[in-house]
Amino acid sequence: MYALLFAETGLSPAQISSLFVIWSVTGFVLEIPSGVWADLVSRRALLTAAPLLTGAGYALWTFVPSYWSFALGFVLWGAGSSLRSGTLQALVYEELGRHGGTDRYPVLVGRSAAVGTTAITAATALAAPVLAAGGLRAAGLASVLVTLLCAVVALTFPESRRRDESPRPANPVAVLREGLAQVREGPAIRRAITVLSVMSVIGAMEEYLPLLAQATGVSAGAVPLLVLLVSIGGMAGGWFAGRGQGALAPALVLAAVCLAAGAAGAAARHPAAVTLVAVAFGLVQWASATLDARLQDEISDGARATVTSMAGVGVEIVCLTVYGGYAAGSMWAGPGPLFAVAAVPYLVIAFAVRRPERR
Numbered sequence: 001m002y003a004l005l006f007a008e009t010g011l012s013p014a015q016i017s018s019l020f021v022i023w024s025v026t027g028f029v030l031e032i033p034s035g036v037w038a039d040l041v042s043r044r045a046l047l048t049a050a051p052l053l054t055g056a057g058y059a060l061w062t063f064v065p066s067y068w069s070f071a072l073g074f075v076l077w078g079a080g081s082s083l084r085s086g087t088l089q090a091l092v093y094e095e096l097g098r099h100g101g102t103d104r105y106p107v108l109v110g111r112s113a114a115v116g117t118t119a120i121t122a123a124t125a126l127a128a129p130v131l132a133a134g135g136l137r138a139a140g141l142a143s144v145l146v147t148l149l150c151a152v153v154a155l156t157f158p159e160s161r162r163r164d165e166s167p168r169p170a171n172p173v174a175v176l177r178e179g180l181a182q183v184r185e186g187p188a189i190r191r192a193i194t195v196l197s198v199m200s201v202i203g204a205m206e207e208y209l210p211l212l213a214q215a216t217g218v219s220a221g222a223v224p225l226l227v228l229l230v231s232i233g234g235m236a237g238g239w240f241a242g243r244g245q246g247a248l249a250p251a252l253v254l255a256a257v258c259l260a261a262g263a264a265g266a267a268a269r270h271p272a273a274v275t276l277v278a279v280a281f282g283l284v285q286w287a288s289a290t291l292d293a294r295l296q297d298e299i300s301d302g303a304r305a306t307v308t309s310m311a312g313v314g315v316e317i318v319c320l321t322v323y324g325g326y327a328a329g330s331m332w333a334g335p336g337p338l339f340a341v342a343a344v345p346y347l348v349i350a351f352a353v354r355r356p357e358r359r
Helices: 002-008 013-038 043-063 067-084 087-098 102-155 172-185 187-199 201-215 220-239 245-267 271-298 301-329 335-341 344-352
Strands: none
Touching (some): 002 013, 013 043, 013 087, 013 172, 013 301, 043 087, 043 102, 067 087, 087 102, 087 271, 102 220, 102 271, 172 301, 187 271, 201 220, 201 271, 201 301, 201 344, 245 271, 245 344, 271 301
16 A cells, blocks of 8 residues: 555655666665575575565654655665565575475475465455554554564574584675576576566566456456456465476466467456456466476575576566566557467467476
8 A cells, every 4th residue: 555655645656656666676786685695694584684674664654754765665675575585495495405305395385475465365455444444554554563473484484504504604706606607507597597587477467457357347346356366366376386297388388378368358348258367377376386496406505595586686677578568568559468468478488398397
């Protein structure tokens, strides 16, 4: 609900857009440095600090609302997201590896994404009564409290790396060079980073789902229900992650077909066609967990968070490209054709990953 807070404080649309730019640039700039840091210090400590930074930003917005506090809040939020990106994947994969359970990684990643989507859906439903009871300040306070809970949960993560290994020299340049060397000398890593980056196309398009739902001709009150249907598809894909990994390429082809057909049906004002879009979102969510696991399988532990953060940079670039492309394409086409175009990359990815999974 922060856009409403910005508007109520008197910010113009241009000022609100500038805040989003600050947020995006912060995450982009800090993505790789935070990954290097995660390969040098305690990852659990970084995962504990990440939500506290975000919570500090929310507190500024809630109790000192102004343009500059909003800007600083987005810097803190971007920094917190960067600390978590790459760090969480590296910690989970290496801890599983110490117990011989890396084959469980896609299952855990998929279920984590499914639970996250469920939590967002629940929070969205709770927003109405919270706003009715205490306004935007109550929503802001609730957001701060949730970040504190996140920090407490992060403290419970196991981290045996510091006990099992001798301390590494605090040389960020050496870690960055090691990460770059792994990418430069590992074609499988480069391919995995590229594929994971392009997989984020549908995630960026998710921001425009309400417009696609609206294009079906349903009433304004039914739009959230269609968006919820797509969210349920994504949740289902997360819960099935780790199963049937040999069908990755056919599943991506099916996702592309469903996305294009569903978008075409929505453009033809058939609300039921959004079900196909939900299937596409679920298949992509399922496939993303498998592809993330493939990347982790190829990276060595010395710079795992650093290399994973490089994939995060690729995701940011693809998302910004999608946002720009949608803005330009919307001058000539509606949501339906634009969502159909977004299906094309998944056909390309299906061709790229058609090889048998390496072990």
